[in-house]
Structure formats: C-alpha cells, structure tokens
Amino acid sequence: MTYAIQxxxxxxxxxxxxxxxxxxxxxxxxGDPAIVAAGPNAGAAKIEALRQQMGLNDPxxxxxxxxCGSILRGDLxxxxxxxxxxxxxxxxxxxxxxxxxLLAMLINLAVSMPLGLxxxxxxxxxxxxxxxxxxxxxxxxxxxxxAILLQQIVAGNWGLLPIAGRLSxxxxxFSGPTGFYLFDSLLAGNVSVFFDALAHLLxxxxxxxxxxxxxxxxxxxxSMINEFRKDYVTLARAKGAGEARVMFRHVFPNGxxxxxxxxxxxxxxxxxxTVLVEEIFGxxxxxxxxxxxxxxxxxxxxVAVVLIIGVVFLVANLLVDILVYALSPRKQRAG
Amino acid sequence: MSTLxxxxxxxxxxxxxxxxxxxxxxxxxxxxxxxxxxLKIDFRSKILPPSPEHWLGTDGSGRDVLSRLxxxxxMTLASTAVVLVVVATFGCAVGIFxxxxxxxxxxxxxxxxxxWLGFPPLILALGFAAALxxxxxxxxxxxxxxxxxxxxxxxxMVTVDILSRKFIASADALGVGTGAKIFRYILPNAFDVLIxxxxxxxxxxxxxxxxxxxxxxxxxxxxxxxGAMIADGRxxxxxxxxxxxxxxxxxxxxxxxxxxxxxxxxxELDPTSRRR
Amino acid sequence: xxxxxxxxxxxxxxxxxxxxxMVTGVGLSVSVGEVFGVVGESGSGKTLLTRTVFGLQDxxxxxxxxxxxxxxxxxxxxxxxxxxxxxxxxxxFVPQDPYSSLNPTMRVGEQITEALYLAKxxxxxxxxxxxxxxxxxxEVGIPEPELAFxxxxxxxxxxMRQRIVFAIALAQDPKLLIADEPTTALDAITQRxxxxxxxxxxxxxxxxxxxxxxxxxxxxxxxxxxxVLYGGQLHNIAETAxxxxxxxxxxxxxxxxxxxxxxxxxxxxxxxxxxxxxxxxGLKGCAFASRCRYAEPICVESDLPLNSAAQNGFTACLLGRxxxx
Numbered sequence: 060m061t062y063a064i065q066x067x068x069x070x071x072x073x074x075x076x077x078x079x080x081x082x083x084x085x086x087x088x089x090g091d092p093a094i095v096a097a098g099p100n101a102g103a104a105k106i107e108a109l110r111q112q113m114g115l116n117d118p119x120x121x122x123x124x125x126x127c128g129s130i131l132r133g134d135l136x137x138x139x140x141x142x143x144x145x146x147x148x149x150x151x152x153x154x155x156x157x158x159x160x161l162l163a164m165l166i167n168l169a170v171s172m173p174l175g176l177x178x179x180x181x182x183x184x185x186x187x188x189x190x191x192x193x194x195x196x197x198x199x200x201x202x203x204x205x206a207i208l209l210q211q212i213v214a215g216n217w218g219l220l221p222i223a224g225r226l227s228x229x230x231x232x233f234s235g236p237t238g239f240y241l242f243d244s245l246l247a248g249n250v251s252v253f254f255d256a257l258a259h260l261l262x263x264x265x266x267x268x269x270x271x272x273x274x275x276x277x278x279x280x281x282s283m284i285n286e287f288r289k290d291y292v293t294l295a296r297a298k299g300a301g302e303a304r305v306m307f308r309h310v311f312p313n314g315x316x317x318x319x320x321x322x323x324x325x326x327x328x329x330x331x332x333t334v335l336v337e338e339i340f341g342x343x344x345x346x347x348x349x350x351x352x353x354x355x356x357x358x359x360x361x362v363a364v365v366l367i368i369g370v371v372f373l374v375a376n377l378l379v380d381i382l383v384y385a386l387s388p389r390k391q392r393a394g
Numbered sequence: 395m396s397t398l399x400x401x402x403x404x405x406x407x408x409x410x411x412x413x414x415x416x417x418x419x420x421x422x423x424x425x426x427x428x429x430x431x432x433l434k435i436d437f438r439s440k441i442l443p444p445s446p447e448h449w450l451g452t453d454g455s456g457r458d459v460l461s462r463l464x465x466x467x468x469m470t471l472a473s474t475a476v477v478l479v480v481v482a483t484f485g486c487a488v489g490i491f492x493x494x495x496x497x498x499x500x501x502x503x504x505x506x507x508x509x510w511l512g513f514p515p516l517i518l519a520l521g522f523a524a525a526l527x528x529x530x531x532x533x534x535x536x537x538x539x540x541x542x543x544x545x546x547x548x549x550x551m552v553t554v555d556i557l558s559r560k561f562i563a564s565a566d567a568l569g570v571g572t573g574a575k576i577f578r579y580i581l582p583n584a585f586d587v588l589i590x591x592x593x594x595x596x597x598x599x600x601x602x603x604x605x606x607x608x609x610x611x612x613x614x615x616x617x618x619x620x621g622a623m624i625a626d627g628r629x630x631x632x633x634x635x636x637x638x639x640x641x642x643x644x645x646x647x648x649x650x651x652x653x654x655x656x657x658x659x660x661x662e663l664d665p666t667s668r669r670r
Numbered sequence: 671x672x673x674x675x676x677x678x679x680x681x682x683x684x685x686x687x688x689x690x691x692m693v694t695g696v697g698l699s700v701s702v703g704e705v706f707g708v709v710g711e712s713g714s715g716k717t718l719l720t721r722t723v724f725g726l727q728d729x730x731x732x733x734x735x736x737x738x739x740x741x742x743x744x745x746x747x748x749x750x751x752x753x754x755x756x757x758x759x760x761x762x763f764v765p766q767d768p769y770s771s772l773n774p775t776m777r778v779g780e781q782i783t784e785a786l787y788l789a790k791x792x793x794x795x796x797x798x799x800x801x802x803x804x805x806x807x808x809e810v811g812i813p814e815p816e817l818a819f820x821x822x823x824x825x826x827x828x829x830m831r832q833r834i835v836f837a838i839a840l841a842q843d844p845k846l847l848i849a850d851e852p853t854t855a856l857d858a859i860t861q862r863x864x865x866x867x868x869x870x871x872x873x874x875x876x877x878x879x880x881x882x883x884x885x886x887x888x889x890x891x892x893x894x895x896x897x898v899l900y901g902g903q904l905h906n907i908a909e910t911a912x913x914x915x916x917x918x919x920x921x922x923x924x925x926x927x928x929x930x931x932x933x934x935x936x937x938x939x940x941x942x943x944x945x946x947x948x949x950x951x952g953l954k955g956c957a958f959a960s961r962c963r964y965a966e967p968i969c970v971e972s973d974l975p976l977n978s979a980a981q982n983g984f985t986a987c988l989l990g991r992x993x994x995x
Contacts, residue, residue, distance in 0.1 A: 199649030204642035290771035299758015331514025388822035
C-alpha cells in the first residue's frame with residue numbers, strides 16, 4: 060500500500076512541476092501577457108486595463124494558483140491562429156497523433172523485445188556485434204531526415220505507400236466517433252478504410268520508431284543479460300529445459316519488466332517526436348499543431364501542447380508502473 | 395588522442411575515430427576551407443548537381459552545398475559542445491552537492507531530477523523556443539534546461555559510491571576538507587563515467603539541435619546549420635536529392651561515430667561493464 | 671567390477687576464446703548410489719569442472735579427456751549438447767545460491783510440474799502431476815505443501831528455498847544429483863539440516879550424489895569418498911574415513927588441519943600459509959608446492975601424475991604422500 064501512495068504522490072509532484080514549468084513559460088518568460096493579449100498598436104491605457112482584468116497585478120503565486128485552477132477546469136485559453144479554445148483543438152489533434160505513436164510503439168516492441176532477448180542469449184557473438192552496430196547507427200539517424208528519405212524513395216519513387224495525409228482522396232469524407240481511424244473503420248465495418256489508414260500510417264510510424272527502437276533493443280538486451288546470469292537459468296537448464304523454453308518461459312518474463320519501464324517513458328518521448336514527422340507526412344496531429352503554433356508565436360497553444368504531452372507522459376508511466384506492479388509476484392502477498 | 399587510438403579494437407572503431415577527428419577539424423577550420431560564400435544567393439546556378447566546380451552541388455538558392463556543410467559544422471558542433479559543457483558542469487555540481495549534503499535535500503533534488511528527466515526534451519525545448527523566440531541560442535538554452543538532470547543523477551550516484559569507500563573514511567580520519575575531497579577524490583573518480591556519458595550524449599544533443607532547427611525553432615533558415623539545411627532542401631528533394639542527403643549524412647555519420655566511440659570508451663573505462 | 675555411473679578420464683577444461691586451460695587432467699569415477707565429495711578452495715576449478723562436464727557453463731569447453739555416463743562415452747564433438755541431454759532425467763543439479771536459483775515470477779508449483787513434464791512427460795496441468803509435486807514438497811519437509819504449491823519463491827526463507835530447489839531435482843528421479851555448494855548461503859544449523867535431509871532422501875532412492883564444497887568438515891561427515899582439487903589439478907582421491915587417521919596427501923592434510931574440532935588444541939589448528947593458486951595452473955609441477963611444508967625441488971620440476979585409470983585412493987603428490995596402505 061505504501062508503494063501506491065508513494066507512486067501517486069510522485070505523480071502529483073510531477074504534475075505540479077509540469078504546471079509550474081508551463082506557467083513560467085507562458086506567463087513569465089514570454090514577456091508581458093497583457094501586451095501580447097492586447098495585440099499590436101494597443102495604447103498604454105488599454106494594456107493597463109487588460110493587466111488589471113487578467114490579474115497580472117496580483118502576486119505571482121496567486122496568479123499561479125488561478126492558472127492551475129483554470130487548467131484543472133479544462134480551460135487552456137484560446138488559440139491565436141485557430142480562434143478556438145485550445146482544449147478543443149487538442150482533443151481534435153490528439154487522436155491522430157496517439158494512433159501514430161501507438162503503431163510506432165508496437166513496431167518498437169515487436170523489434171526490440173525479440174532482438175534484445177536473442178542478442179542477450181548470444182551476447183558477444185558475431186550476430187550480437189552486428190546488431191550492436193546497427194543499433195548504434197539507428198541511434199544516430201535524424202528522424203526527420205529518414206522520414207524525408209523514406210517518403211521520397213518508398214512512397215515517391217517506388218509508389219509502394221501513400222506519400223502524405225491520413226486517408227486517400229476517395230475516403231476523404233470518412234469520420235468516426237473516436238478520431239482513431241484504425242478503430243473507427245473497424246467499428247463501422249469498413250475494412251478498406253482500415254487498410255487505407257494503416258497504409259498512410261506505416262511510413263511515419265517506421266520513421267518515428269527507428270530511433271526509439273535502437274534504444275529499445277539496447278535496454279532490453281541489458282535487462283535480459285542480467286537475467287541470463289542468474290542461477291534460475293542454470294536450474295532451468297539443469298531441469299532439462301531447451302534453450303527456447305529457457306528464453307521464453309524463464310528469462311523473458313523476468314527481463315521484460317525492467318525494460319517495460321523504459322518503454323513507458325518512450326511513449327511520451329515519441330509523442331514529443333511527432334513534431335519531427337507529422338509535418339513531413341502532412342498528417343494532422345499535435346506535433347504539427349505545435350509547429351504551427353510556434354511559427355504563429357501562439358505561446359498559449361504551444362504551452363498547452365507541452366502540458367498535454369507532459370500529462371500523457373505521466374499517465375503512461377503510471378500505467379506502466381501499475382502494470383509492472385500487477386505482474387510482480389510481490390503483490391500476491393500485499394493483496 | 396593517442397590513448398583513444400589504443401582503445402580501438404576493430405577497424406570500425408578506428409574509422410569512427412578518424413571520422414570524428416575529421417568532423418572536429420571541419421568544425422575548427424571548415425570556414426577557411428569553404429570554396430564559396432555559404433550565404434551568397436545566386437539563382438542562375440540553383441539546384442546544380444554535384445560537379446567538379448560544386449562538389450556537392452548547389453541548393454535551391456544557388457548556394458554551394460559543400461561550403462555550407464563546412465561552415466555549418468561549426469554551428470552544429472559548437473552548439474552541441476556548449477550544451478554538453480554547461481550541462482555536465484552544472485549537473486555535476488548539483489550531483490556532488492546533493493550527495494554531500496544528503497538527507498531530505500538530497501532526496502528532494504533527486505525527485506526533482508526524476509520528474510525533469512521524464513519530460514520529452516524536444517517538447518520542452520519547443521515551449522522554450524516559443525517563449526524566448528526562435529533562435530539557435532533559445533534551442534541551446536532549452537536543451538541545457540532539459541538535460542542537466544541526467545548528469546546530476548549520474549554524478550550523485552558516482553559520488554555516493556565513492557563516499558562509501560574505505561579511502562574516504564581514512565581521508566575523513568585525517569581531517570581532509572570537503573573541497574580537497576571533491577577535487578582529489580570525487581572528481582577524478584567520476585571523470586571516467588562522465589566522459590563516457592558525454593560522448594554517448596553527443597549524438598543525442600546533436601540530433602536534438604538539428605531537429606529543433608529543422609522544425610524552425612533553432613537556427614533559422616539561411617544559416618547553414620545542418621538541420622536547417624535539410625529543412626531548406628526539403629522542397630527540392632525530388633529534383634535535388636543532394637541538398638537533403640549531404641547534411642543528413644553528415645549528421646548521421648557524426649552521431650554514429652560518436653556512438654561507436656562512446657561505446658568503446660564505456661568498454662575501456664567503465665568498470666561495471668563486463669569485459670572478456 | 672561394475673560399470674561406474676560417472677567416469678572422467680584426463681578431463682581438461684579450457685576457456686572459449688583464449689583456450690586457457692582452467693582444469694587439467696582430472697580422472698575420477700562415481701559408482702551407482704555413492705555419495706561422492708569434491709573439495710577445493712574457491713578458484714580451485716571444482717565448480718567449473720562440474721558445470722562444464724554437464725554442459726552448464728557457456729564460456730568453457732571440454733578440451734580433452736573422456737566423460738562416460740552409465741557406460742556410455744559422450745562425444746567431444748557437440749559435447750555440450752550431448753551433456754545437456756543428460757540433464758532433467760539422468761542427472762539433477764542444485765545450484766549454489768538458493769536466493770537466485772528459483773524463478774521469481776513463477777509459482778513454486780509450476781517450477782516443479784515443469785520439472786516433472788521435462789523429465790517424465792507428465793502433463794503440466796494434470797492432477798497427477800500436481801499431486802506428485804505436492805508430494806515431493808512434503809518429502810523435502812516443506813510445511814503445508816499445498817499452500818506452498820501456489821506461492822512464489824520470495825515467500826520462503828533461504829533454507830526453505832533450497833529445499834524447494836532440491837524438490838525440483840528430486841521430482842525428476844535422476845540417477846545422479848550434483849549439489850554445488852548447496853548450503854553456503856545458509857546458516858550453520860540450517861546447512862546441516864538441509865544436507866542431512868538431502869542425503870537421506872537420495873540414499874532411500876538409491877541416487878548417487880556429488881557434493882561440491884569448500885568445507886572439508888561438512889564433506890567429511892556426509893560423503894564416502896572425496897576428490898581434492900587445487901589450482902585446477904586433481905590432487906587426491908581419499909576415503910573420508912582415512913582422513914585424520916593415516917598419512918594423507920599434504921594438501922588434504924593441510925585442509926584437515928584448518929578444521930577446529932573437539933580433541934584438537936589450538937596448536938593443532940593451522941591456517942595454510944600463502945594465497946591459494948587460481949585455476950589454470952597446468953600440469954607442470956604441483957600447484958600446491960609453493961605453500962606445502964613438505965615441498966622439495968622435484969615438486970616444481972616434474973609433471974603432475976594423472977589419474978588416468980580413475981582409480982580410488984589416488985594421490986598426485988610427487989613425494990608419494992597419501993598413497994593407500
């Protein structure tokens with residue numbers, strides 16, 4: 060039980076620091092919000108009136124308190140360039156990004172886990188050395204560059220996959236209740252839209268996952284190597300278990316847990332990295348939204364993206380920790 | 395330098411060392427070698443493919459790509475170096491302080507670092523750039539701001555480990571002061587671990603800086619920073635592939651080489667990594 | 671004479687990669703149902719020897735000699751694979767550390783039913799398998815075996831865990847059980863209890879046991895014969911009854927002299943001077959010579975004799991000490 064309390068306290072502390080950071084960014088470092096809000100050509104009197112109205116003459120901690128209050132009510136302010144409540148913008152932009160990140164994460168897990176396990180089993184072999192080199196190369200790839208190259212070569216020159224967007228022109232009118240097209244299309248029983256959406260997702264997801272997969276393989280390998288050194292592996296072999304059984308039944312469940320924590324953190328980082336690929340592939344999403352907001356100097360919209368990605372990050376970590384806890388044998392005693 | 399060479403155990407590692415040395419030389423003297431003015435626009439000679447005159451061709455505004463790469467090396471690498479030096483120094487100071495003070499302060503600082511470490515640095519940097527205005531300096535500040543906890547955590551770990559060893563107890567018994575302890579015992583012992591981490595972080599920071607420039611919140615477009623060059627060349631990728639390929643390859647080769655060197659240093663210097 | 675259960679002749683073990691010879695020319699045999707001990711200081715090669723012989727060591731290989739099990743000689747080519755085939759049926763193994771030798775995320779019951787499945791092809795979820803697992807847990811003295819069946823390893827003490835590990839080996843009904851320092855991590859009283867229980871269960875089933883330990887006193891009370899390893903060399907194979915009574919091999923004698931016991935005065939207890947030699951000494955000269963109080967020039971100059979015939983009562987002493995009378 061103490062673990063749960065500690066974990067939740069940590070999440071609340073993280074949220075507090077996140078709010079403090081976004082507050083400082085949008086209200087302190089960005090210059091006088093009243094001047095920003097009044098727009099260009101505003102007179103001194105108008106600015107002073109706005110300042111009074113926005114509560115900028117209040118002590119800073121009261122401003123922060125008010126800021127937190129409005130955030131918790133779901134009020135993120137109004138966007139400059141979309142002229143809409145930012146919260147509403149984000150709700151629209153988040154599903155396509157999450158869809159992209161989920162697929163990229165799936166690719167990441169599908170590659171990292173088995174590769175990490177096998178390279179750990181055959182550590183210091185030729186195969187391991189080769190994978191290590193590929194991984195180091197992968198960790199040196201600029202995501203945006205590889206995205207451009209993939210788009211140009213695979214989609215442009217070879218015509219294997221669509222170049223940009225979320226759906227083909229023929230399916231342009233498709234929409235669904237959740238905004239996750241893969242899910243919505245299945246819900247509507249429309250398989251062709253499902254595959255269309257998947258085809259559009261593939262290249263951006265691969266580009267996005269490369270860097271993270273490189274790290275993922277390494278983390279999984281390290282974690283699994285630690286397990287292979289333990290005596291229970293010897294005992295499993297002594298029982299007459301074959302290598303496949305040793306790897307999948309014994310080592311994997313134990314080694315996956317520490318790796319899982321890192322993958323949980325990667326989820327938030329991936330969502331952040333969508334700024335590098337969504338624009339290139341012409342996909343709507345919070346990454347593209349953030350870039351637009353930055354180029355329009357829409358500070359509140361940018362900070363809202365920082366906040367929402369931070370929150371997704373915290374939630375993802377909390378979920379992973381709960382999962383790890385649920386998988387651990389120790390909970391049997393506590394429960 | 396010669397010590398580094400003796401660490402190398404394969405041709406791949408030797409190649410990485412040579413590439414890294416060339417890139418560093420490029421950053422130091424690239425501007426002197428550049429055959430053309432990297433910023434001079436000449437629309438009559440735009441999108442020229444590689445030729446004896448323009449070895450790597452010209453970009454969409456007729457600028458010589460090779461010259462831009464040579465000059466840009468300095469921007470990309472110097473920014474990376476600045477971020478790492480500041481981050482390592484500051485993080486190191488916080489880490490040692492935290493470990494020496496201990497107790498609640500230590501606990502709080504490390505919790506803070508934990509929270510900090512989590513947030514995606516790219517996004518934090520985006521917020522920074524939005525608040526400070528988009529520029530290479532803003533990108534550097536943003537990365538410094540989001541990266542220091544790595545070093546605070548690492549240094550604290552090393553320091554706590556050193557403080558728990560026997561020679562510190564005997565130093566205590568001899569009445570060695572805190573300052574002397576830091577400079578004579580902690581820093582020399584932490585150095586190896588830090589140098590490995592710095593080398594491994596070079597590629598990550600470089601990728602972050604060029605990424606920020608690519609999305610328009612770092613170095614601004616006419617500047618020959620490698621990420622910005624890729625952003626600039628994007629619209630010509632179909633008929634001027636070299637404009638995008640060249641800076642991307644430079645980023646990749648540099649990052650890859652430093653990854654290999656970092657891996658090699660870890661093997662040679664980090665006692666916790668297993669050797670055979 | 672009947673065929674021995676396990677016979678090693680001139681077995682040499684080397685590291686993969688560097689080919690450094692860690693253990694050289696070991697010959698010994700263990701007969702059916704015998705309790706055999708292997709004693710040596712840490713680094714003597716005793717663990718390396720057994721782990722390599724049964725294919726459990728990744729970074730070493732059998733560089734020479736022959737290993738026969740129940741009259742069948744294992745091939746040198748693909749040795750590891752052939753040796754591993756013996757495990758989980760013919761040979762059981764109890765690793766050193768009970769705290770890490772059970773899979774922490776697998777229930778105790780499943781770890782035993784898995785052993786039953788692997789050795790006897792009993793279905794893992796069958797009721798008979800479950801009952802057999804519970805029975806064997808009871809047999810090794812686990813209280814409330816049915817509850818234990820459902821529990822995870824971290825809910826048991828070290829002594830209980832080692833019993834569970836033993837139960838896993840016992841469930842497979844092997845002909846030979848290898849116990850590698852099975853009780854080092856436990857306190858002295860638990861140590862004695864677990865060993866006694868283990869030997870008792872093995873004797874009733876007619877299992878042969880190889881008990882590996884650095885603790886000569888522990889072995890002297892539990893085994894019939896023991897092999898003495900030092901610096902990767904086999905120095906002595908002695909009847910335990912003889913130790914402390916007849917002239918014995920100088921190193922065995924030195925080990926015996928370290929043991930405090932009733933009837934010994936403080937002067938009788940002697941530490942062995944000098945530092946132990948690591949494994950990999952080779953065969954040129956006696957590895958113990960530098961610490962031996964009887965050492966003469968011949969001890970460093972001559973090659974150490976081998977127990978090629980895997981005889982009982984072998985002594986490698988170049989001065990002939992410890993030969994059977």
